[in-house]
Amino acid sequence: MRGLTPLPPEREAALSGLYAAASGAARRRTLASFAVVAVLALLAALAAEVRPLVFAENIGKFTAYLAQIWPPVGLEHPLEDVRAWYWGLPKWLALLGETVLMAYLGTLLGGLAGFALSFVAAANLVRSPTVRFIAKRFLEVCRTIPDVVFALLFVIAFGLGPMVGVLALAVHTTGALGKLFSEVVENIDMRPVEGLSASGASWIETVRFAVLPQVLSNFASYALLRFEINVRGAAVLGFVGAGGIGQEFLAAIRNFYYADVSAILGLIILTVIGIDLATEQVRHRLTGTEEAR
Template sequence: MTRRVYTIIGVVGVLVALALAMNYANAANSGKFIERLPYMFDFIKNFVPRDPLEIFRAMFALESPYFDGSAKYDYTSSRVYLTDSLYIPNFIYQLIVTVNIAVVSTLIGGTIAFFLCFFAATNLVGAGAVRWFVRRIMEVLRAFPEIVIAGLLTAVLSIGPIAAIVAVSLHTIGALGKLFFEVVENSDMKPDEGLKSVGASWAERVRYAIVPQVLPNFVSYGLLRLEVNVRASTIIGAVGGGGIGEVFRLSIGRDYAAQTYAIIILLLVTIIAIDQMSGALRRKLVGDVSFNLGKASV
């Protein structure tokens, strides 16, 4: 009974907050928010390509029968030629750039987080100044979203993939660092005690007692973070980070329906593929037991 009352109170609270938020939005938009709410999906309804096949022509940079000299139907000029006859469609090339940003950022951020996490673990360094300082660094790095960091870096490093790599790498250090040191703190310390009793150094104890235990989970978290970084790299592209996000922003802003849908399809296929591959690798590393938690045993 008490749980039901709390549930009702919670639902009512959410509905009241939603009503207040909509009222504020309506007031901030001079009464046009609620008035225009029924037309929310008009853009999607009207944003359709001239021909469904145009989506695939745009995706693979094929000639369009509707080409009239405008950029809207000019899919061939943006081809990236490897040889005189062999080329990569521009959208696929930009997608490769985005995935590369995510992979490089994950490698850089994951490597730095790997080395820092041992100094943040209480069971390895105690509760001293070193642990406090390293944890505060990680908190600061993950406190700001990647897009905010990228926006600041573009003013220094100019527009391009470098700013995106730095932004995603910094956030990855903070995010993976926290996950890593929590894994370290939950590791079995008996091997560490054995090495310590025979005079092993701190570095040797970490290398031979802790790392073999935590490495499968580290790789699992790294693969999971790679999925997140692909999405983050796409979003950062919209603010000048390069890659598929930048061409997506230009396409939707110029009302290029076929090109926009082509990019959306490519992004969906890529994210699903990465999710499936990383999930399979993580399953091999940590075993099926970790993926079946909560399921009833048969």
């Protein structure tokens, strides 16, 4: 290229050597990282007793069960077969609605609690390390213990029923959303906060007028995502007596009602897909509005 002065051979050789050394060091670090990951994966597989040969030998049992629960719908009388297959549809839909309502109420209660605690756990809003430590550890306890364990504890305390599932989902959602919300708060633009604080606004007023406008769309997006997760979780909580469609699903599995298993599973899958599609559109609108601002 015109206008460029070629480097002296000695300088060019020195720079080439430095580049080769730097790129070689980067490749060695990458290879070392892959080797560490491979060794850890091998150790984890040994500890978890992962045995590929046993998996290969018994995979036929899994596929055989899938064949047994395959929908009993033929080509000769498809409508009659579908009616016989979904013989319990009114009852199942009622239980499925109960499951969705459990997920909704658990998400609402947990979201409100996580919403309140997220501001207390944010390092850029609360200067007291003690307050932040207590809030963060509480959120960790809520999300570390599985919701199934919470459901078992609540069953012992309150007995069987949907309330158990709502409480279990609410506690676990508090920890999960509180963590996500606090991270959103910690990444806000602090200039509005500093301006309100300098003008004498209280902490609550600062959160209301300087923080909330920046985080509400992300909060809503995370809450909708959590609602999807809780719908699936509510179905599983029925296994431990928390009500909903999961209890009926477990009964069908235990009694070897293969057609009922596939019918209920199909309803759950369609419900989750529908909720996922609906909440995805809402999330895109929220994030699009935020980006437009």
